[in-house]
Amino acid sequence: MxxxxxxxxxxxxxxxxxxxxxxxxxxxxxxxxxxxxxxxAPLRPHIDPANPNASRQPHFPPAAKQVLMIFCAGACSHLDTFDYKPELIAQHGKPMPGGDKLVTFQGAQGALTKSPWTFRPRGTCGKMISDLVPRLGDLADDLCFIHSLTGKTNTHGPGENFMNTGNTLDGFPSVGAWTTYALGSENDTLPAYVAIPDPRGAPQTSGNCWNAGFLPAAFQGTDFNATHPVRNLARPNAIPPAADVATRNFISRLNAHHLQRFPGDSELAARISSYELAARMQLSVPAVSDISGEPAHILKLYGADATGNAIQNTKAGYARNCILARRLIEQGVRFVQLFNGAYQVGGEGVSNWDGHKVLQDQYTVHGEIFDQPTAALLIDLKQRGLLRETLVVWCTEFGRMPTFQAGASGRDHNPAGFTGWLAGAGVKAPFSYGATDDFGYKAVENVATVYDFHATILRILGLDHERLSFYHNGLERRLTDVHGHVIHDVLA
Structure with a gap:
């Protein structure tokens, strides 16, 4: 033709x-x-520039009003925590079928390797969970597992970005930024969105995990922890309290007069609003971050009273961050992001979950630091009734291989199948969704993407992920891009 x-x-x-x-x-x-x-049609929330974090209505009735997102930096191995594989035990030491053709992050694969930790039935549901995280295992009846997550990259930085922002590149809004853009906050004296880095430092992509990207800057996460809540917030000792109040009142009158001259300037209104929030935070942040008044049994529950060696000190620091996360949820902060694992100190696998070379030694340390405080956080939220309106999310950037690396005693990166879990408002528990293959290498049943994971989080908050958007550079941008389906099977 x-x-x-x-x-x-x-x-x-x-x-x-x-x-x-x-x-x-x-x-x-x-x-x-x-x-x-x-x-x-796209749904863009109406934002008052003078009060960008005012509470806003969701698209439909929500199951949860707040989110606590726990992220383990370094790619925590699903095969050594929550994804039990009897066949991996049976085939221990043998070549993985087809494994010789796999190209992974650090080169050649060794033999199939069972977990160094025993898996046992936990809770009344009998869910098989590793001895690496026994206290979380005891809470199996409260957890909703998704065992079939898949990623788009096997590199930490892009993987952190993808799980936290829905894009592998830098500069895109985080899940928390999208949430506060849509819903604002229930508390006008604290930030709507707080990120709490690990006591040892930030994840590899640092503030990109909680930034606002192309959304208005008001929706960026504010990072602080139990030891140093917010930098440069305290009044200098040389300035008397009365003089400080008088100065702030005078500046407030000047700002109001200036805004009257430029009534349509949204950036000016937002800047004034941020200054006013900072002034209120001088009182609210020290109050919420001071855990000295917590009773001894709560400190003991979390492990915040641990002392001795460096491991126990780090555990106590992470435990205090967990208590801070609970206190922020109590105060109505919309989105709290809690990190375990850092990249500023120690190198590969030492201060994070990147167990390439000596996984058993490194994970023994990480499990000790992570398990008790995280389990205590769930217990404490539940006993205070906070899980009725709070969705708890646990995730990591990707999974790890069922083989050990050739010439090493650790697992390589694996985005083809890994685990995340949900707890609290809006989800079934105990429940398990999806599955990886017999060795835990690849998701094969009810395969779910990170986009699906994000769509489900938004759905529980009463938000339609296909319609929540922001117009940027000629495009209607979404957290889930043009992808994602709500995982309805996990919804209560």
């Missing part, structure tokens, strides 16, 4: 196309298409 249209074909196809355009215009004008379009 000749690749070019003749005159008759061109006119025929053109007239058909023009008639379709005309019909669409007429249908749109009389409303026949308008209803369908309205159901799919």
């Amino acid at each position: 000749h690749p070019f249209l003749d005159r008759r074909q061109f006119l025929g196809s053109s007239s058909l196309a023009l008639s379709q355009i005309a019909l669409a215009h007429l249908l749109g004008r009389d409303g026949s298409l308008a209803a369908a379009d309205a159901d799919a």
Whole structure:
């Protein structure tokens, strides 16, 4: 067939196309298409520049009003924590079928390797969970596991970005930023979104995990921890309290006068709003971050009273961060992001979950630091009734291989299948969704993407991930891009 249209074909196809355009215009004008379009139209929240974090209504009734997201930096191994594989035990020491053809992050694969930790039935549900995390295992009846997560990258930085922002590149808004953009906050004296890095430092991509990207800066996470809540917030000792109050009142009057001269300047209004929040935080942040008044039995529950060697000191620091996270949830902070694992000290696998070379030694340390405080956080939230309106999310950037690396005693990166879990408001528990193959290498049942994970989180908050958007550079941007499906099976 000749690749070019003749005159008759061109006119025929053109007239058909023009008639379709005309019909669409007429249908749109009389409303026949308008209803369908309205159901799919982008929904952008109305933001008051003078109060960008004012509480806003969700798209539909939510199951949860707040989120606590716990992220283990370094790619915590699903095969040594929550994904039990009897066949991996049976085939221990043997080559992985097809494994010789796999190209992984650090080169050649060794043999299939069972977990160094025993898996046991936990809770009344009998869920098999590793001895590495026994206290979390005791809470199996409260957890909703997704065993079939898949990622897009096997590199830590892009993987952290993807799980925390929905994009492998830097500069995109985090899940917390999208949440506060949509819903604002229930508390006007604290930030709507707080990120709590590990006591040892930040994750590899640092503030990118809690930034606002192209969303207004008001929705960026504020990072602080139990030891140093917010930098440069305290009043200098040389300034008397009365003088400080008088100065702030005077500045407030100047700002109000300036805003009257430029009533349409949203950036000016937002800047004034941020200064006013900072002033309120001088009182609210020290109050919420001071855990000295916590009773001894609570400190003991979390392990915040641990002392001795460096491991116990780090555990106590992480435990104090967990207590801080609970206190922030109590105060109505919309989104709290808690990190375990850092990249500023120690190198590969030492201060994070990146267990390439000596996984057993490193994970023994990480499990000691992570397990008790995290389990205590869930117990404490539940006993205070906070799980009724709070969704708890646990995740990591990707999984790890069922083999040990050739010439090493650790597992390489693996985005083909890994585990995350949910707890609290809006989810079934105990419940397990999806599965990896017999060795834990690849998701094979109810395969779920990170986009699906994010879509489900938004759904529990009463938000439609396909419609929550922000217009940027000619595009309607979404957390889930053009992907994602709500995992309805996990919803209560």
